[in-house]
């Protein structure tokens with residue numbers, strides 16, 4: 001665990017999601033002692049193994065519809081909403097548990113083949129639909145920038161996301177723009193991110 005990094009992040013005046021995938025519950029507890037209490041996990045199975053109601057949890061990885069029922073009532077935020085099919089299942093399970101589930105819509109901002117997310121041109125119709133679901137609270141956007149050394153490209157992607165966020169912020173009363181990881185969080189914050197998802201820079205390299 002990197003205490004210096006944690007203190008640096010704390011001074012940056014953004015929300016921090018400590019991405020704990022592949023790290024143990026003991027490592028999570030150690031980071032929590034340093035004052036970070038929101039953790040991000042990619043996979044449902046791994047999340048359930050480490051889940052502790054003392055902390056806040058965000059699901060940040062691609063979420064399969066058949067896994068939603070295991071996480072509703074346990075996660076503060078689903079950051080990776082990217083299809084109507086998934087939204088319908090979240091609505092159904094949240095209604096069953098009588099909770100309102102916070103979500104971010106993940107936008108596919110990178111042209112990278114492997115990246116998941118909603119195509120940006122579908123944002124408008126997607127939001128119109130999802131905002132009618134009574135058990136889903138749409139709080140903002142999430143993205144993963146291209147994995148590249150091309151800083152200009154990364155900045156363009158973050159800047160487009162910031163424009164998108166500003167476009168819809170008042171209409172839907174948004175408060176979360178989640179972008180920036182260990183390698184690019186400073187660029188993300190420069191372009192308006194208020195929530196960074198940091199894994200390896202806090203926990204060290206993943207096993």
Ligand SMILES: *Cc1c(COP(=O)(O)O)cnc(C)c1O
Pocket residue numbers: 019021042060061144181182183197198199200201
């Ligand atoms: C793994 C992951 C992160 C954290 O990545 P680091 O480079 O370790 O900071 C952030 N967001 C998502 C969606 C991830 O899958």
